[in-house]
Amino acid sequence: xxxxxxxxxxxxxxxxxxxxxxxxxxxxxxxxxxxxxxxxxxxxxxxxxxxxxxxxxxxxxxxxxxxxxxxxxxxxxxxxxxxxxxxxxxxxxxxxxxxxxxxxxxxxxxxxxxxxxxxxxxxxxxxxxxxxxxxxxxxxxxxxxxxxxxxxxxxxxxxxxxxxxxxxxxxxxxxxxxxxxxxxxxxxxxxxxxxxxxxxxxxxxxxxxxxxxxxxxxxxxxxxxxxxxxxxxxxxxxxxxxxxxxxxxxxxxxxxxxxxxxxxxxxxxxxxxxxxxxxxxxxxxxxxxxxxxxxxxxxxxxxxxxxxxxxxxxxx
Numbered sequence: 001x002x003x004x005x006x007x008x009x010x011x012x013x014x015x016x017x018x019x020x021x022x023x024x025x026x027x028x029x030x031x032x033x034x035x036x037x038x039x040x041x042x043x044x045x046x047x048x049x050x051x052x053x054x055x056x057x058x059x060x061x062x063x064x065x066x067x068x069x070x071x072x073x074x075x076x077x078x079x080x081x082x083x084x085x086x087x088x089x090x091x092x093x094x095x096x097x098x099x100x101x102x103x104x105x106x107x108x109x110x111x112x113x114x115x116x117x118x119x120x121x122x123x124x125x126x127x128x129x130x131x132x133x134x135x136x137x138x139x140x141x142x143x144x145x146x147x148x149x150x151x152x153x154x155x156x157x158x159x160x161x162x163x164x165x166x167x168x169x170x171x172x173x174x175x176x177x178x179x180x181x182x183x184x185x186x187x188x189x190x191x192x193x194x195x196x197x198x199x200x201x202x203x204x205x206x207x208x209x210x211x212x213x214x215x216x217x218x219x220x221x222x223x224x225x226x227x228x229x230x231x232x233x234x235x236x237x238x239x240x241x242x243x244x245x246x247x248x249x250x251x252x253x254x255x256x257x258x259x260x261x262x263x264x265x266x267x268x269x270x271x272x273x274x275x276x277x278x279x280x281x282x283x284x285x286x287x288x289x290x291x292x293x294x295x296x297x298x299x300x301x302x303x304x305x306x307x308x309x310x311x312x313x314x315x316x
Contacts, residue, residue: 019069019070020070020189021070021072021189021190021191021192022070022072022184022189022190023071023072023073023074023187023190023191023192023193024071024073024074024103024104024105024183024187024188024190025063025076025102025103025104025105026074026075026076026104026105026106026107026183026187027076027078027102027105027106027107028040028075028076028077028107028109029078029106029107029108029109029123030108030110030111030120030123031111031114031118031119031120031123032119033111034109034110034111034114035109035111035139035140035170035171036077036078036109037062037077038170038171039109039137039139039168039170039176040062040075040077041064042170042171042173042176043064043073043075043176043180044064044065044066044075044199044200045066045199046064046199047278047282048063048064048077048199048200048202048207062076062077062200062202063075063076063077063200063201063202064077064199064200065193065194065198065199065200065201066180066199067196068181068183068184069181069184070184071183071184071187072192072193072194072196073180073183073184073187074193074194076103101130101132103132104132104133104187104188105132105133105134105135105187106127106132106133106134106135107134107135107137108123108127108134108135108137108156108160108162109137109139109170110136110137110138110139110152110156111139111140112138112139112140112141112143112144112148112149112152112167113140113143113144115152116152116155116159124156124159124160125159128159128160133163133186134160134161134162134163135162135163135164135165135166135182136153136156136157136160136162136164136165136166137165137167137168138152138153138167138168139168139169139170140169140170140171141167141168141169141174141175142171142172142174149167153165163186164182166178166182204235204283205232205235206232207282208232208235208245208247208275208279209230209231209232209247210230211275211278211279211282212230212247212249212271212275212289212291213228213229213230215271215274215275215278216228216230216249216271218274219267219270219271219274220260220267228249228250228251228260230247230248230249231247231248231250232245232246232247233246233247233248234246238288240286241285241286242285242286242287242288243283243285243286243287243288244288244290245279245287245288245289245290246290246292247289247290247291247292248291248292248293248294249268249292249294250294250296251293251294251295251296252295252296252297253295253297254295256295257294257295260293268291271291272289272290272291275289275291276288276289
């Protein structure tokens, strides 16, 4: 077992520029709330995936594109893998495993505080049959004693043959430079897949919907159940350089609509303000955001909603 800890990396020199380009896809998989979206945002250096304390926030595979030295690394942030109970759950888990099988390299992210209990143990079992090269990342190392981290790394490597184990903190960046250097050396030589200045393959309309969904979860994570979905229905570039965006928040029941609106509309106003502020920063232009809440019973069984989320609709 090869475990990497922090070390001082040499600065990039002119020699790196002459190196052949490398590129590839790295799938991040792991249990819900292991920190995959936080890690992708950290490695890309910009926000490309929404983050919330609510589990199963990521619903479809999101791709964040990072440039490090001579390599373009496409990170595939997959939904957390868990035991599915609903149709939407099944679609998310299928999407996660599908993303792993399409990647050049698989990165398993484990929450060091939670260890290998529950879903993590089942994921390790599923990884045994996956042929790609695999690396293990133990996240939140600042919260766990070193001896416990070493025990956790050893236990995981007893179940699956990992080519490398890294100890990182997606929040403060500890160990992330080592991880990126390893990925550069491991991914195959080849041309870059995307323009140098592109950080995500997510259409802006969908990213805008994801940002509003994040604000919805952050504001109402203890009140609003998972039966909510955001779609961008209108995007109008205006002559004054601003953009008008209209979005719909779909819920399944009138009681959920009341929660989303809040007393005297306080909740929806706060969500709109937070989303509009972040969108203005990303787009670098003024944003006029209009949010509407609509009841659509059993939208979780509507194939069209799954297509909007980038998920395959599970039959049966």
